[in-house]
């Protein structure tokens with residue numbers, strides 16, 4: 001699976017938030033989307049999942065745009081939003097059933113997978129609970145379990161770490177690694193740069209709706225002229241709008 005974002009101009013109104021964004025995500029790859037508050041990370045992800053339509057440019061999954069084959073395009077991706085979106089009147093069990101129905105999954109085959117994930121995230125005894133009874137982190141975990149029971153080939157994850165405890169963070173990173181190993185592509189926005197540096201294969205840095213740098217850590221270090229720099233140092237330099245003084 002290859003995600004190709006090419007010359008994307010877009011946003012919420014006639015005035016574009018994203019100005020000519022291009023990058024790719026390949027299978028077996030975790031790409032980190034990095035940028036300041038308001039840089040356009042969530043907006044980019046919303047375009048990829050089809051919540052927003054490009055004003056210019058294209059977004060293709062394996063060469064196919066959303067407009068060309070919406071059903072196929074959407075069936076290939078799973079999305080974990082920054083703020084959990086749950087149905088107040090549905091239990092955890094019903095959320096999982098709804099996901100299985102939406103993705104056309106065989107319930108008999110999928111439930112054992114769901115049980116395993118529920119146990120991992122300590123939600124296995126809460127199947128009859130409603131979202132009102134969940135903490136913020138628990139809601140986030142429900143979104144993670146719903147996304148990871150699918151067989152999506154592209155996972156879009158918007159800032160997953162801020163609401164999660166360290167154990168859940170570790171469990172999520174493990175799940176991402178498993179999906180990658182099984183051939184999936186993962187695009188994740190985050191501000192937790194130490195984790196991004198450790199786990200992401202490549203990075204796309206956004207500033208004011210434009211890609212300012214992309215590549216693996218070695219390439220970013222080269223661009224910024226400091227061979228030992230951490231992602232955080234590079235990011236700060238970049239966030240302050242300056243070139244490296246090395």
Ligand SMILES: Nc1ncnc2c1ncn2[C@@H]1O[C@H](COP(=O)(O)OP(=O)(O)OP(=O)(O)O)[C@@H](O)[C@H]1O
Nearest residue numbers: 011012017035036037038039040041042043044082
């Ligand atoms: N629903 C909306 N309607 C209009 N403008 C929006 C909307 N959501 C975001 N924006 C604007 O789009 C720009 C990019 O926002 P976006 O949410 O993509 O940033 P972000 O990089 O994800 O930031 P953060 O790190 O704070 O989550 C900002 O200027 C923001 O004000």
